[in-house]
Amino acid sequence: xxxxxxxxxxxxxxxxxxxxxxxxxxxxxxxxxxxxxxxxxxxxxxxxxxxxxxxxxxxxxxxxxxxxxxxxxxxxxxxxxxxxxxxxxxxxxxxxxxxxxxxxxxxxxxxxxxxxxxxxxxxxxxxxx
Numbered sequence: 001x002x003x004x005x006x007x008x009x010x011x012x013x014x015x016x017x018x019x020x021x022x023x024x025x026x027x028x029x030x031x032x033x034x035x036x037x038x039x040x041x042x043x044x045x046x047x048x049x050x051x052x053x054x055x056x057x058x059x060x061x062x063x064x065x066x067x068x069x070x071x072x073x074x075x076x077x078x079x080x081x082x083x084x085x086x087x088x089x090x091x092x093x094x095x096x097x098x099x100x101x102x103x104x105x106x107x108x109x110x111x112x113x114x115x116x117x118x119x120x121x122x123x124x125x126x127x128x129x
Contacts, residue, residue: 001025031061
């Protein structure tokens with residue numbers, strides 16, 4: 001964050017994106033709002049879209065950075081706080097595989113969105129579960 005704050009006076013074209021990143025790191029906005037900042041820059045031709053895509057795509061991450069980190073720590077420490085699904089429909093499995101393999105979303109993020117552990121997501125993607 002210190003680097004971004006030092007860089008801010010020097011940037012012109014990507015100023016809004018740097019400000020968005022700082023706001024996210026300071027817990028003022030959620031991850032989804034940060035992605036909206038990047039997608040707006042793409043629409044304004046201030047940023048290139050990801051290779052082969054029209055804009056950034058991420059699953060719903062409606063929480064700030066510190067809340068997401070806290071959730072990840074509590075998930076790792078006590079999996080009993082979350083209800084893990086025992087069975088999956090074919091559509092759910094395909095959606096999980098698409099999120100990880102095609103959209104490039106980290107398995108831990110997909111796990112949070114589907115109520116799973118990261119290990120379960122990796123197993124589903126590999127086809128060992």
